[in-house]
Amino acid sequence: TQFEFDPKLREKLSYEKEGLESKLLTIVYGVDMVNSHAVLMCVCFQIWTDELFDLATNILSRNSSRIRHLYKAYTKLKLHGNSDGRIPMKHIKTEDLTWEVFLKFLDNLCIRPELQSIFEEWYFGARRKPFISLDQFLEFLNDKQRDSRLNEVLYPPLKRDQVRQVMEKFESNLSQLERDQLSLQGFSRFLNSEENNSLPLENLDLFDDMTHPLAHYFINSSHNTYLTVGQLTGASSVEMYRQVLLTGCRCIELDCWKGKPPDEEPYITHGFTMTTEIPFKEVIEAIAETAFKASPYPLILSFENHVDSPKQQAKMAEYCRTIFGDALLIDPLDKYPLEQNIPLPSPQELMGKILIKNKKKPHLEKTTVRRKDPVLTQPSPSRGGEGESEEEEDNEPLPEGKKAASEEGTALNEVSATEEMSNLVNYVQPVKFKGFDNALSKWRRRHYEMSSFVETKAIEILKTFPFEYNKKQMSRIYPKGTRVDSSNYMPQLFWNIGCQMVALNFQTLDLPMQLNMGVFEYNGHSGYLLKPEIMTRGDKQFDPFTEEIVDGIVANTIISGQFLTDKKVGIYVEVDLFGLPQDTKRRCKTKTSNGNSMDPVWEDERFVFYKVILPSLASLRISAFEENGRFIGHRILPVSSLKRGYRYINLRTEFNQPLLVASLLVYTEAKDYVPNQHMGKFAKLISLLRKTTYVPSLSLEELKQNKNLTKLRKKQIKDFNELQKKNQKKVNAKSFIWM
CATH class of the missing domain: 1.20.5 (Single alpha-helices involved in coiled-coils or other helix-helix interfaces)
Structure with missing residues (x-):
């Protein structure tokens, strides 16, 4: 918006004194973070901002049932009436199109033979009947829809009176209801309802224990947050910080450079490229506005500091202090001093706090020198100083033309911190990586120290990565500098070894970013996910390449699709499993439907993932495509939370936004894994x-x-x-x- 680029206008509006939110309301909308639009309005009450934001980010609304999505489509249709109160399609009167009429219209529009087949499975005896009894429905719910692995004491099967209440909610034919019977229409409405969601609603809310040390969590992280397109050209944007934070991201990056005369204001850009510059101060203000709108848990600011001016670094530190105010954590908590063997504080204890990740000033260093990115070898352990820099000295800087093209990017030319910036750093102190033996040695064990690794170097040491390191200290992975198109690597690879901050290019909605957004949607959209217990407990050992820890089998049957596209094309569905390397086959694909995109059926398409080693670390992606490969929609689901039975999967866009009516009907089953050598006995x-x-x-x-x-x-x-x-x-x- 205009005030972002006009300092005089910002000053007149008393930005720093009262905040623009008390004077203006900006509504930002769009298909993704980059291609967004803004509507600016003058309002009188802050309540407008709060209520509209709550509506736009409501977790239950984003994960509502298929019947709720249909009701949204119905409401949209009703609201698009003309001045005469008629709906444009053949000028139907809005009062004539009731909700019941709309549902009956859909039933006649889409003949659902697959639902009839499911319904008929539960008729008792050979004689066909247009209903199932209460006891047959009870058997269906307990046998097909309930996870057989659940403890029957803690999670008892449904009883007749409970099932009767369900029937009363969905059966509209009172005469059948009096005889304890459920019609096909009532059965269909149950499958569409909130009572039959594909995921437990409690998993959408905050369900992880948030009192573990920071190192025990996966943290939603962004790389080069300011960029809107590629790494070499294009616009940098203050708005990207707002949009990325609103997705629930909890670690964002600021590449800071020395400002030019006469203002000498530090700015943010991708160095040695043709990307545009944005003022550092405006970025800090944008972060202050939106830091805790989506999540109350700690926000980490990852500084890549190239400001080789002590005066401007002091100005940066002052902006952080004054604009963030009490939210900026300057001094460590009394309970967690910066000492050996003291664990990091928990997200719960750091709620509402901003942590700075920036190089600490070496105690013995008096002048600013240029540094080099970590060398990911494992030299012999050396004690090193507490104020040790993350990078080694580099007496031979790279030519400018090669700086941005290296795998490490511009991080290899980061400068040392001044005392003012150094004083802001506490629990996220970047240090030079000298090998795991050094980090875990008895005389070191500083949990507040962390290291960053470019993806290529991290892959080199992947199999030697001890989990003890990531149990206590944090690590950050970032894309290699040669990804000039801002493409992403697969984050699952580094989640599997316990890396907390796996930073991605949020402006690129490729498969890795889609997976990241899908995974971090859960646990209240907090940006923090507690690692599996085996990856955090000191008495547990875990090898991500093992085949020994096997938890279960996941089987999916893709039954049918509904309103996938308005084109008359063939449709196919892919099912991908993302987990540990030794999990079974990764991708399955249905046949292509014969030109039917409204209600295609793949009733016999059953996919079985026979071995899922650690379900709590695995995700299932179900995606629909046109026959030419064009993406329609998808959904990322955590394997450990999948509910058994017949469920509708409401599809999402690449940006993880719900599609209005596009859905898939699937049957999911999860069982305990039995190795082949024991199958005979079983x-x-x-x-x-x-x-x-x-x-x-x-x-x-x-x-x-x-x-x-x-x-x-x-x-x-x-x-x-x-x-x-x-x-x-x-x-x-x-x-x-x-x-």
Whole structure:
């Protein structure tokens, strides 16, 4: 908006005294963070800002059921009436298009044979009926929709009275309801409802314990946050900081450079490139505005400091102090002094605080020298000073033309900090990486020290990465400098080894960024995800390349799609598993539908991921494409939270925004993994269990009408007598031996 670039206007509006939010309301909208638009309005009340923001970021609304998405489409249709109060399509009167009429219209528009097939599976007996009984619906919910691995004491199966309440909510035919019957329409509405969401709603809220040390969390992190396109050309934007923070990101990057006369104001840009410059002060103000709007948990500012002017570094420190105010954490907490073997504070204890990651001033260094990026080798341990710099000295700087093209980017020319900036650094102190032995040695063990690694160097030491390091200290991974198109690496690779800050280019909505946004959507959109217990406990050892820790099997059946696109094209669906390297096959793909994009059916397309080693670290991506490969929508789901049964998956855009009505009906099943060598014994056990006589659930009326009841009863009595005789023989044999 205009005031971002006009200092005089900003001053007249008393920006620093009262804040623009008390005078103006800016609504930003768009398909992603870069291609956004703003509407500026004068308002009288702060409540407008708060309420509109809450509406736009409501977690339950973003994860609502399919029926809620259909209702949004219905509401949008009703609100688009003309001046005569009619809907443009054939001039339907708005009052005639009720919600019930709209649902009936959809039922007639999309003939759903797959729903009929699912419904018919639960008819008792061979005779087809247009309903299922209460007991049949009870069996469906407990057998198909409930996770069989759940503890029945803590998570008991549903009872008849509970199922009756569900039927009352979705069955509109009162005569059938009086007979404890559920119609196909009622069954369909249940599958569409909030009661049948694909994920537990509690996982959308804050469900992780936030009292662990910072190093025990994955932290949503951004690289070169200010850029809107590539790394070499294009605009830098203050607005990107706002938009990235509003996604829940908790670690953002500021590349700071020395300002030119006469103002000598430090600025932010990508050095040695043709990207534009933005004032450092405006960035700090934007961060102050939005730092804790999406998440109350600590925000880390990762400074790449190229300001070789003590005066301007002092100015940067002053801006941080005055603009952030009490939110800036300057002194360490009393409970967590900067001493050996003292763990980092927790996100809970650092709520509402901003942490600065910037090089500390070496105690013995009096002049500013140029530094080099960490060399990721493992030299012999050396004690080193407490104020040790993250980079080594470089007496032979690279030519300017090669600086931005190196793998490390401009980080290799970072300068030392002055005392003013150094005093702002506490729990996130970057140091030169001298090997894991050095970091974990008894005489060091400074949990507040951390190191950054370019992706290529991090891959080189991937298999030697001890988890003990990331259990106590933090590490940051960033893209190599040769990714000039701002593409991203797959973050899963580094989450698997416990790296906390896996920084990505947020302006590029490629698959890695989509995965990042999907994963960090959970735990209340806080930007912090607690690592699996095996990756944080000191008494646990974990190898990400192991095959030994196997938790389960995930099976998905892609049944059908609904309103995927308005084009008459074939559609196919892909299912990807992102997890540990030794998990089973990574990608499955359905056949392409025959030109049907409104309600395609892939009823027999079943995909099984036979081995998911650590489900709490794995994600499932379900995505739909047109036959030419054009992306339609997708959804990222945490494997550990997948609910069993028939569920609708509402699809999202590349920016993780909900599509209005596009969805997929899938059947998901999760089981305990049984190795091949034990399958014989397992099958034998199952066979023995199946020999037990099966007694279906029947109402009293059905029992009276069932001709096979007498035969079934006789068989049960016969089975019981045989078991009794066998048991008596065993008792007699034992008595004979004793005598």
